[in-house]
Amino acid sequence: MIEPFIIRAIIAGVGIAIIAGAIGCFVVWRKMAYFGDSLAHSALLGVALGLVMGISTNLGTIIICSLFAVVLIWLQQKKILATDTLLGILAHSALSVGMVTLSLLEQSIDLHSYLFGDILAVSSAEIYFILFGGFFVLIFLYFNWSSFVLMTIDEKLAKAEGINIVFYQLLIMLLMTVVVAVSFKIVGLLLITSLLIIPAAAARQLANSPEKMAIISSLLAVLSVAIGVYSSLYLDTPSGPSIVVASTIIFITISVFSFIFKKNN
């Protein structure tokens, strides 16, 4: 008999892996790794906001992360500071404000599980949150796929062919916000970027089209999560790092094989 908490962990893990794998391709293509990392850092402020306002921490995370993305785009338009400087300021100030707020609250929280993830403590409510969020992300990706891909290849060309660049930039940031919000409790906010990037980078070496890269990336992410959850259960290792270790091993294996067989495109 499998314990319900294990089933919950598997459903949550697979759901997150599928969306993270697909969105991860855009993170790689559009060089948004640092953005994803910063978004994840600001998630802790979202948790603090959720606790202070007495709303769900998931909702708090979505609000703060969306705000983060909007403020970033607004500051980027000003062109006063470089994007990585802006991200550094926003990410670490959000993380710090979050930490200070959390420490002032009477409530005790398990900080370690926020930083490194705890897939085995996933509640049923969180499963719905993941499935709903994942569905939302996949639907938007599916229906805007060609526009996203064309815009990623060349923004000027996409703009000339009638694609609203600012809208799609916002949309992809919003989708990343959802992915971070639904997955940071499981993977941990320090490690989300790796779940986004490593499977996509491994998939790049096997794929010859953007669609295949996204699908392979999702499959590799599912495999990583499965191995990670398994070792988390039976070896009692923290779930986030276990997932990342698994995906790293997969990445290295694929890299070595594609190097040997010169399959590299």
Added chain:
Amino acid sequence: MPSLIQAKDLCVTRHNKIILENVFIDVKKKDFITIIGPNGAGKSIFLECLMGSFIPDSGKIKRKDNLSVGYIPQNFSPESSMPISVERFLTLKKKFIPQELLNISKETNISGILDKNLANLSGGELQKVLLARSLLNNPELLILDEPAQNLDIKNQLNFYNLLNRIYKNRDISILMVSHDLHMVMSSTRKVVCLYHHVCCSGEPQIVAKDPEFISLFGNDMAKMMSVYQHTHNHSHQEILND
């Protein structure tokens, strides 16, 4: 000849700097117009205004009904982390018949590289692929933003030769930003010299003698233009055969 695009009194101001001031143009059927001008003269924004992807602060743009435009952007360099074949790129967000893709591939000499990864192409191949893509809806007007900017001389001549062939064989108008004077002089019927405003326009040799052109580009440039003009009948055949 009927007009495809007419622009009048276009004005764009950004950060208190005048980018375009009362700029005008009239692109007619079968026109081949080259816009020249120094860097930062507002050429790219002007093209964007004409295509409708940038809204000018004031001015009028009249486009022929259902005008189809093909566009080649400046500095195209695809991201190598995305695996995508030439064929997939050509057809991305495009509606066409398969036969059309075959014909255009032949027309632009890219039949042999359709399976290649877009990121692995040479500069010359990339420009031909962009040209092929821009031709896919059978456009009445091609807009090119410094199409040969990053090519070496041989590839530049190849590209312009191809463009000339397309212009001759198709019922198409061309509007191009270019700094390549030999091309401007040998093919263009009309030159528009733009420096925030239209300094002068007309046939190349007339533009070359315009005082405003000479003050903007210097005497040497004007001399070069007229040198090219005198020899514009010479052939590049020995270099162009690839």
